[in-house]
Amino acid sequence: MNPMPMVPAKIVSVESIAKDTYIIKVLPTNNLSADPFNFFMVWIPRVDEIPLSVSFIEGEMLTFLVKIRGAGTKALASLKPGDFVGLKGPLGKSFIVIDNTKSILVLVGGIGIAPIPLFIQRSRYRKLDLVWGVKSEEELFDLRKLFPFIGARCSVTIATEDCSHGICGTVIDALKYVNADRYDMVLAVGPKAMLRSICKHLGDDKVYVALETMVKCGLGLCGSCYIRSSTKLLCVDGPVFRCSEVEAYIRSDPDS
Known part of the structure; x- marks a missing residue:
């Protein structure tokens, strides 16, 4: 017996928002909820089943941020709209802050921005600053498309590696202008090389890091x-860990 059945979900909208990047909204036939950093296995009929973080929840509608990386995402x-996919979840261990005294610095690389709107939506904190780094301006989009009230919940700093927008450089370069010591907690989401440097x-x-690996x-x-x-499995114990818990993993594959 399948320990977690697949729930049909109807595609409500598919919107192209940046290069190879889409916002996809779905309405499950059964009410499905999720917390920050939970993910779903999304079954695309006759193609593949892929893991996707939940970006935002509005009523019963789930929003996913998708970057084309292979046959499944394509x-x-x-x-x-009107097509159906299957959803299995929510999966993974949620990560949320519910301490109104905390100040949080969120460091994000590329498509790692996907789970952050739900984290901001559900968390309680005193102050949150977001630094989002991408390779070029063509990867950027208006974050209000994912979370309409994001500007009221945090400040946003942009860094681009080709210097086309915001700070010139990577998220690590942006730390020259953001004093991480002023924050009670740092959450980093992005490529392994970025997490290793942080x-x-x-x-x-x-410092907490959100990992991405094959699921x-x-x-x-x-x-x-x-x-x-x-001794960790990402789908059960993660995706968010302290640096010390996954130190050997993020130090491996120096070119990744």
């Missing part, structure tokens, strides 16, 4: 998302 972005520069006391079953059964050199 097929998903080509669907039309853990190296900021230490482990208050097949999403239930902790197949072992495909085993975090090397640890």
